[in-house]
Amino acid sequence: MSKKTPKNSSKPSSGKTTRVQPKISGKTPLKTRNATAKKSGKRADKQSGSAAARASHKAPSKKSKSPRAGESTLRAAAESKVAGAKPKAKSPAASKPSGKKLVLFFYPRADTPGCTREAIDFTRLADAFAESQTAIVGVSADPLRAQEAFRDKHQLSVPLVSDEAHEMLESYGVWGEKSMYGRTFQGILRTTVLIGADGRIARIWRNVKVDGHADDVLAAARAL
Numbered sequence: 001m002s003k004k005t006p007k008n009s010s011k012p013s014s015g016k017t018t019r020v021q022p023k024i025s026g027k028t029p030l031k032t033r034n035a036t037a038k039k040s041g042k043r044a045d046k047q048s049g050s051a052a053a054r055a056s057h058k059a060p061s062k063k064s065k066s067p068r069a070g071e072s073t074l075r076a077a078a079e080s081k082v083a084g085a086k087p088k089a090k091s092p093a094a095s096k097p098s099g100k101k102l103v104l105f106f107y108p109r110a111d112t113p114g115c116t117r118e119a120i121d122f123t124r125l126a127d128a129f130a131e132s133q134t135a136i137v138g139v140s141a142d143p144l145r146a147q148e149a150f151r152d153k154h155q156l157s158v159p160l161v162s163d164e165a166h167e168m169l170e171s172y173g174v175w176g177e178k179s180m181y182g183r184t185f186q187g188i189l190r191t192t193v194l195i196g197a198d199g200r201i202a203r204i205w206r207n208v209k210v211d212g213h214a215d216d217v218l219a220a221a222r223a224l
Helices: 029-057 070-077 113-125 125-130 144-154 167-171 213-224
Strands: 101-106 136-142 160-162 176-178 184-189 193-194 201-206
Touching: 101 113, 101 213, 113 136, 113 144, 113 213, 125 136, 125 213, 136 213, 144 160, 193 213, 201 213
Parallel strands: 101 136, 136 160
Antiparallel strands: 101 193, 176 184, 193 201
16 A cells, blocks of 8 residues: 555644734834833933022122212212312212211302302301311302312312212202393202211201301201
């Protein structure tokens, strides 16, 4: 008898289990995506934290402060001309020692009757003002030569500031409309300002009457 060649069976043997390999797609598995997200989150937190740390070490922006009355006075007086001062010399107001009070008397015009009496009165009380730690400065819009002639003629000991540019006059509100003999014009309104040792305005006298005025200012300076 002829031997028959056994046919290959397409059926797998019953004793073996066939393993199916999973297909790999182009998408990242869920666990991998979660791990990546956590890492990126940590990096973002770290970066934001370092940015916040850098920001916290930055100096805060400075707010501009408006100058106090004493500070603006010193700057303006330094730029003005003082009778008898040498070129480029600082005015007494500009070199005012810390802790000292300051009297500014604004007068309309040098060597006129009212202004002369006022300047002489402040000169007469100059020592008393010095004892109360108070400096005195007269201010007008007269040119420097007129101030020097005014000082020398009446032997005035108080410094006189020439503010032809009207910087101090306008900043203190003493330059304005005046009237005389029915005529209206711009000029200095006679005013006195007392500035405390802290650089702040303590008192203002407007429309000053000359008689007894210097004594009133001295009393206020002593009480300050």
